[in-house]
Amino acid sequence: MxxxxxxxxxxxxxxxxxxxxxxxxxxxxxxxxxxxxxxxxxxxxxxxxxxxxxxxxxxxxxxxxxxxxxxxxxxxxxxxxxxxxxxxxxxxxxxxxxxxxxxxxxxxxxxxxxxxxxxxxxxxxxxxxxxxxxxxxxxxxxxxxxxxxxxxxxxxxxxxxxxxxxxxxxxxxxxxxxxxxxxxxxxxxxxxxxxxxxxxxxxxxxxxxxxxxxxxxxxxxxxxxxxxxxxxxxGSALKTPERSGRALGEVALDISGLSVPSPSAFGTALKNVHLTVQQGEIVGIGGVAGNGQEELLGVLSGEILTEAGAVKLMDRPIGRLGPTARRALGLLTAPEERLGHAAAPDMSLTENALLTGAVREKLVHNGFLRWGATRAFAERIIADFDVRTPGPDTAARALSGGNLQKFVIGREVLQNPQVLVVNQPTWGVDAAAAAAIRQALLDLAAGGAAVVCISQDLDELMEIADRFAALNEGRLSTPRPTAGLTVEEIGLMMGGAHGMEVAHV
Amino acid sequence: MIRLEKRPQPSQRWSMATPLVAVLATMLFGGLLFGVLGTNPLLAIETIFWEPLFGEFSFYYRPQLLVKGAPLVLIAIGLSLGFRAGIWNIGAEGQYIIGALTGAAVGLAFYPVEAWYIFPLMVIAGALGGWAWAMIPAFLKVRFGTNEILVSLMLVYVAEQFLASMSLGLLKNPEGFGFPGSRNLQQYESAHNADLIANSGMHWGVVAALIAVIFAYVLLNRHMLGFQIRLTGEAPRAARFAGVRPARLILLCLGISGALAGLAGLFEVSGPAGQVSIDFNVGYGFTAIIVAFLGRLHPVGILLAGGLMALTYIGGEIAQGQLGLPAAAIQVFQGMLLFFLLALDLLTNYRVAWRKPEVA
Incomplete structure (x- = not known):
């Protein structure tokens, strides 16, 4: 040196x-x-x-x-x-x-x-x-x-x-x-x-x-x-999200024997996925990107339909229901890709609030839009989740990635979901905002919602999840309690080193 | 070096200004074209834009503006809904023809009965005819994933053949001494789409066009379906995430545009044209595509654009008659308008930056 x-x-x-x-x-x-x-x-x-x-x-x-x-x-x-x-x-x-x-x-x-x-x-x-x-x-x-x-x-x-x-x-x-x-x-x-x-x-x-x-x-x-x-x-002392002991309730989300092909040519098919999530529980799903995370979110959001019984919400088969019907029942999702999937880039934040909030926030009356209520909902998201933007008329694409992510997560959290599924909730978000998002997920679970957090950030999953499972080539490992899980065990659940070998030179 | 830089937000000001700038640029380059053809450019532009509105014979041309503008606006409003959602109905001309045929056929079937209900029935039949013709590409797209651009366009030529066959065969005037073409609906009172105020050019088609503008405005700005249409056009993946069913949207958008094009055809055949004939269609269905874009796919914009387009049509005819300009030159002129509009549209989302090339 x-x-x-x-x-x-x-x-x-x-x-x-x-x-x-x-x-x-x-x-x-x-x-x-x-x-x-x-x-x-x-x-x-x-x-x-x-x-x-x-x-x-x-x-x-x-x-x-x-x-x-x-x-x-x-x-x-x-x-x-x-x-x-x-x-x-x-x-x-x-x-x-x-x-x-x-x-x-x-x-x-x-x-x-x-x-x-x-x-x-x-x-x-x-x-x-x-x-x-x-x-x-x-x-x-x-x-x-x-x-x-x-x-x-x-x-x-x-x-x-x-x-x-x-x-x-x-x-x-x-x-x-x-x-x-x-x-x-x-x-x-x-x-x-x-x-x-x-x-x-x-x-x-x-x-x-x-x-x-x-x-x-x-x-x-x-x-x-x-x-x-x-x-x-x-630049300041870090606040670690607090997790309080939570009482687990009934099984809110039940995925059983779920197998679906991927809609895209280079996607990953889901193979025989089983998972149950109870009220008040956060299940973390890890795994290297591209191992079926997007497909899992699509199956839960209703963008990919499955057999009716493969996905159950509070014991009710919902596999054949589309996104709107699922939202009405309380299953909300936040996809990984913010621009173009979770939000429409050229539309204002008010319009983007309408995108998923229409049903639960009653922003539509007889097919007609209630712009006043929609704007108020957007303003509530902006205020509660500290979204830095000039106002709800700003186009989504004008927001920084982290701010838009706060908006997208806030939009779902504020709708009081029964089950919330998020994919990469803190990707590209600064540490303080990431802590706030994790706290919001923990608070949601403390309030009795079931949360599925798909993430590539293992530290994040260890911090907030009660149980951990990994996706590997479309298969989901058996979930295990996060307490006491070692890094080696997690790695093996994620599929080890995908056939790689350490250099012995 | 000229560079294009993406704006963080679409510019509202440019969005309003581009149609005006495009019209001015068309006047400039169109003027050059006319100049090269040996006509005084200023005179040509004046003839096209001024003569129909305020010239000596404007009492005759002004009603013509409504007659030409109404079908353009009516069709363009329908097309704009689909275009907003990324569903490209290029075959409005065919739907217009079929609407005219089905509407006229219903009217002719009643001949010579006079009754109040005949014209409303013709209106319904015209709308249904256009709708059904548009359902062909819609169904093929939903079921088999075919390209609606190609299918709807090719169906225009099928419709044209159908029109020829009808005016020579089934719908031919039995008292027409063997000439092709149907009975003249202008002479059949119950089926005649007459001027609501005599010699104003204000027929039912104009009323329908105005209603369509208001309907589309409310739909796009206040209704969930309009929101879904815009969302699908801007971010298809987000639309699916929001719960929009693409198949439903395709059927709806193609259906509405087909029905409106069919209505335009019916109002034309029962009014200004009067009869089903081989050369009944004059390209409104294609020109409406230009009108839709000239109006920036916005209902009010389309209303203004329809008026402008009708103006260039009529002004163009006057210019042909008075100045001896070839018809092709007028078409080039209209083509320029669309070209400049689409090219300048870029400025809504991009800004032009002038900068010297950097030395590496």
Missing amino acids: SQVLLSLSGLTKAYPGVVANDDISFRIGAGEVHALLGENGAGKSTLVKMIYGLVKPDSGAMELRGRPYAPGEPRAARADGIAMVFQHFSLFDALNVAENIALGMENPPPMRDLAARIREVSETYGLPLDPFRTVGDLSAGERQRVEIIRCLLQDPKLLIMDEPTSVLTPQEVDILFETLRKLRGEGTSILYISHKLEEIRALCDTATILRLGKVVGTCIPRETTARDMAEMMV
């Missing part, structure tokens, strides 16, 4: 109305794993985009190996040895691994040579991957490997990783860390973006913490507690 690879000094980038990065300076040493920590909206993405040449800073300068560095575009950044693995993959499902990698290259070699190089790199770094498999068939962890190998083929000096573990099982995380440690051993620097503090403590050498666009501290993660880091990130 004696040598400095990249140094940033005084980087500033302002967007209309917000300073995303304000006078940011820090240094990344050669062969160092450097963590970039911060809440959503702290400015991590903007900063990384400047390093990768996607955004030009307003002021400030960067130096790479002592020389001025100002990439005009990602291609220039790559030419200087900087590579990036994005949080969202940019892969084509219908093409195979090698074709996908070739698409991202300036001058792709012949396919046979490329496949050989892919094999070579994947073996060296313990990332087994068949270059001729179709990407649509790969698990999320395997897709990430495609992205990593795509970067490693460029022989990078600095590898930027944006929230790489959000889609991985604990076992897959271990394998990824082995790979990253091996890269570090070879002198590659890694800029590791995450908000998972335990991971950062396990992997990173130094951490720079951002809050509201400014550097608020640096620390050596190994010598700092997770709680201290979290408080630096948030």
Whole structure:
């Protein structure tokens, strides 16, 4: 770490109305794993985009190996040895691994040579991957490997990783860390973006913490507690959601022997799913994304119909009922995809409040809309869930992801559901808002509702759920009480490492 | 370098302004076109836009505006509901023809009985005829997933053949000395859709168009079905999540647009046209698509757009007659209008940013 690879000094980038990065300076040493920590909206993405040449800073300068560095575009950044693995993959499902990698290259070699190089790199770094498999068939962890190998083929000096573990099982995380440690051993620097503090403590050498666009501290993660880091990130003492002892009531939701094909070509069919949720209970459903979570939500929301008896609400078969009828009976849902699924992007918040609130909030009278009542409902959501927006006339797409998520969850919670099913309730939401959403779910359960929380965030599930089950390739494991569940057990429920092996090199 | 940047919110101001800007741009480039064709551009524009309203013979042209505008508005209102929901009925021309045929057939079946109930029955038959013709693409789409654009469009040509066959065969005037075409409904009092005020051009079709505008406005702004239509168009997945049944919406939207197109056909055949003939249809069903978009799929906008379109029709005819402009030039002129409208529509959601290319 004696040598400095990249140094940033005084980087500033302002967007209309917000300073995303304000006078940011820090240094990344050669062969160092450097963590970039911060809440959503702290400015991590903007900063990384400047390093990768996607955004030009307003002021400030960067130096790479002592020389001025100002990439005009990602291609220039790559030419200087900087590579990036994005949080969202940019892969084509219908093409195979090698074709996908070739698409991202300036001058792709012949396919046979490329496949050989892919094999070579994947073996060296313990990332087994068949270059001729179709990407649509790969698990999320395997897709990430495609992205990593795509970067490693460029022989990078600095590898930027944006929230790489959000889609991985604990076992897959271990394998990824082995790979990253091996890269570090070879002198590659890694800029590791995450908000998972335990991971950062396990992997990173130094951490720079951002809050509201400014550097608020640096620390050596190994010598700092997770709680201290979290408080630096948030800027105040954290409030842990309180769970009070709850009395469980009757079985509110009963799924038995549920098997349905997925409506989309690269989706996952649900296979013989059994689950019961009692009143006052929160069941957490974990699992790597793309293992049937979306389908499970669709089956419960009524977008995918099943046999009548496969889904029962308070002992009443509802498998053939559509979304409106289910809402009337008290089964409410909040899908993962906010824009375009849970909310209509170009419609106002008032109209979006109507989207699911029509029946239970009595916003429709004889087919005619009660705009006054609808607006009042939207305003109530905005006030109760602290949605930051100029008002209910704002288009949904103008809200930040976290704010829209608060609106979507609030819209369902305020309708007093008997059963609430949420998918990724706190995805992309800042820590304070996430805590508020979790508290709302706990309060709902305390009030006697049954809650199903589908999430990729295991910490979240452990925090709020009474029982835990995992989806793996469309099968749901037998739910087990969360108390006393170990990380290894959870990992095995999630399907282990999906056939991966740890690098033994 | 010109760049387009997405606006965080759709711009209300541009949404209102684009139709005006599009009309101005059409005048400019249309004027250029007329100039190249050897006509004084200013005179041509004046003839098209001014003459029918305030010229020497406007007493004759003004009623014509209502006669031409009413079917356009009536059809476009129906189409706009479907277009809002992403359901593309391109075959209004066919539904218009069939509505005219079924309506006229009911009237002719009663000939020569005179009774008050004949015209209402014809209205119902016209609406049902258009509805039934639109149900063909609707049913095929719901049941087999066919593309409603293709099916409804191709059914226009089927309807045209049907029209020809009817005016030469079944509905031919038995006292017509063998000429093609039905009896003239203008001369059959119970079946005649006459001007409500003499020589005003104000026939039942105009009334129906105005009612349709109000109906559509209330539907889209105050009714759950209108909300579902808009939601389906803007975010189909969110619509399904909200509980909208796509099949029901397809049947409803195609049905309403078919019925309104059928009504327009019936009012035309029993009024201004008077008889079923081979060349009865003059493309209202297609022009209404332009009207629907020119009016931004908004009921009031469609009302204004229908008027504007009727103006270019009549003004275009005057220009052909007085200035010797070819009919094709008028059609190009109308095509420009749609082109500019759709192109400028971009400005509602995007802003144009001028900036120098950055040096890498």
